[in-house]
Amino acid sequence: MTLPSNPRTALSALAIGCALLVTACTPVGAVLGVGAGTGIAAYQERGVDGVARDIGLSSRILDQYARNDHTLLAHVGVEVYESRALLTGQVKTEDERAKAVRLAWKVDGITDVINEIHVTTDGGIIDTARDSWISAQLEAKLTFDEKILAINYAIETVGGTVYLIGIAQSADELERVKNHARAIEYVRHIVSHVRIKAPDPAANPPATTQGS
Known part of the structure; x- marks a missing residue:
């Protein structure tokens, strides 16, 4: 552009x-x-x-x-x-x-x-096009993975390195996202700045002990 x-x-x-x-x-x-x-x-x-x-x-x-x-x-x-x-x-x-x-x-x-x-002085039109292709591939994979809330992730790819930012529901979900990225051709590295969502205390109330 x-x-x-x-x-x-x-x-x-x-x-x-x-x-x-x-x-x-x-x-x-x-x-x-x-x-x-x-x-x-x-x-x-x-x-x-x-x-x-x-x-x-x-x-x-x-x-x-x-x-x-x-x-x-x-x-x-x-x-x-x-x-x-x-x-x-x-x-x-x-x-x-x-x-x-x-x-x-x-x-x-x-x-x-x-x-x-x-x-760097490296890179060019070919690299930029490839980076865009990588991001598009990863976006598609996350979108159609029902175990990932894809809307909570943003993706940038530069020089074959995938950068992630957003909110993960759990460490397992984030690892699943990374695995999708690893499976894409030309991906060199994955850098995550994703925050893992804190668990909801209301969903897991602490156990109470009864007095003798």
């Missing part, structure tokens, strides 16, 4: 795209499309308000990039989940990577910035 030469125009296009494709970063969203966005968000662990908050934070990070260095828009991927910003992509210098992280931290409401940006 060719970005508009005007940074603010680029930002507007990206922001509108994010708003319309609120579920595009999740497996079920990719399958069901834009019309079901609100309904899907309601079923996510973070809820409709959480999804809206994260979309807003992501847009504000993109705004920082557009205002300060619009080339970051083309090289750095931003995924915000539960106010945690996952930055992925490939840049050519350490200064670019540091700038991307610093600008993300400037956004009020961001509680953590996960820096997975690589400094």
Whole structure:
């Protein structure tokens, strides 16, 4: 995709795209499309308000990039989940990577910035296409696995490394997600920033002992 030469125009296009494709970063969203966005968000662990908050934070990070260095828009991927910003992509210098992280931290409401940006001159159109193919394959696998709540995961792939962020119902579910990723051709590494959901105390009340 060719970005508009005007940074603010680029930002507007990206922001509108994010708003319309609120579920595009999740497996079920990719399958069901834009019309079901609100309904899907309601079923996510973070809820409709959480999804809206994260979309807003992501847009504000993109705004920082557009205002300060619009080339970051083309090289750095931003995924915000539960106010945690996952930055992925490939840049050519350490200064670019540091700038991307610093600008993300400037956004009020961001509680953590996960820096997975690589400094490299490798990569290109073929690698980008392959990474997109890997993400699409994994999204499909998670979507049709009834033992995984796919809507709670977001996926980014860069240079054959799969990055995961979201909420897992259990360690077993997360391992199942990783196994799906391992089975995909060209996947080199899997990096998880997924939070495992805490058990519900109400579902497993502590045992009581009777007095003598």
